[in-house]
Amino acid sequence: MVAAAPRALFERLPRLADLVPFTPLADGLPTAVEHVDDGLWVQRDDRTASVYGGNKVRKLEFVLPVARRRGGPVLTAGGIGSHHVLAAAIYARRAGLEAEAVVYPQPVTPDVRRTQAALASLEGVRVTRSPHRYAMPVTLAARLAALAPQRPYLLWPGASTPLGTLGYVSAGLELVAGFDGPEPDVVVAPLGSGGTTVGLALGLALGGWRRARVVGVRAADVVVTNRAVLQALESGTAAVLALGGWRPRRARWSVDARWFGPGYGAPTPEGDAATARAEGLGLQLEPTYTAKAFAAALELLAAGKRVVFVQTYAGTASDAFVSRKSPHGSSSC
Secondary structure (H helix, E strand, O other), rough: OOOOOHHHHHHHHHHHHHHOOOOOOOOOOOOOOOOOOOOEEEEEEHHHOOOOOOHHHHHHHHHHHHHHHOOOOEEEEEOOOHHHHHHHHHHHHHHHEEEEEEEEEEOOHHHHHHHHHHHOOOOOOOEEEEEOHHHHHHHHHHHHHHHHOOOEOOOOOHHHOHHHHHHHHHHHHHHHHHHOOOOOOOEEEEEEEOOHHHHHHHHHHHHHHOOOOEEEEEOOOOOOOOOOHHHHHHHHHHHHHHHOOOOOOOEEEEEOOEEEOOOOOOOOOOHHHHHHHHHHHOOOOOOOHHHHHHHHHHHHHHHOOOOOEEEEEOOOOOOOOOOOOOOOOOOOO
16 A cells, blocks of 8 residues: 555545545645745645656546456556556556556657657557547447456546546645645646546635636647536536535636647647746646646736646656556555
8 A cells, every 4th residue: 555645635524535436546645835936836746646646646546446346457548648548557557457548649749759658668558549539439449349358447538537536626625725825816727638627626615715716728629628528527526525525616617728729739839938937947847738737827927816836747757657567566556
């Protein structure tokens, strides 16, 4: 088992600990909230875990236990440079589960190359390529059918289900507890599959903040990241929280789609400028998600807002993230 602090979600709603699946994976919680510049704070979710950090491990704590009960392979999907795919493979293998991914093309950046190399270094992870991201559901369905005799677990891309989103409800509670001073105006996070944005907004509401709004900076296609999808995810997650005794109130979130650029994974000039600014603050970004979100955060900061940026990128290149040993010899679950 990972040595981990009690999760903020279970401290706030103790009854929920007996009602939802959970296994500790992140040994860096709660993450720090750092005041890095005038009016600008950063929640350091790049440091969620020593094995492999970033935002995905928070969600995997709630969904991988279901996969372990099924016992079959974990099947998920994402771009060829997907950090979700890498995180899912790392933690599934460390839990003694087989891992498989369907991946689709995206612009090849240095970060994508590093992520591909890290995924390739994992033993026994099968990768199936889909010709286009819009064809991914068909390829994924075909692999799911082929694996059916093995009782596979379909890990939704981004792990943004009502269960997975609980990880970021807990992160929102951490932010409320760790923020020094009056609540900020906005909390900015990258918006892909939606669990981070929705979970944060619910966590802030559960923690008692009444003014701060979560701005999800859209970095994925509108067909998978839109208000209808996010509202459905909010309703489902709120229903789970209600089991723990919370009377849900509507979360405060919005979508900022202006930074998406020419397509999924494509770098933008604004993102490049934000990356240069972030380096001076000790932050590492990547062009698909965090650079675009930080560009939005800087615009809000320039407009006089008090801003928290949620740093969800953990990097990919370090050998500390990827074990080449058999998962059956070293399990973190």
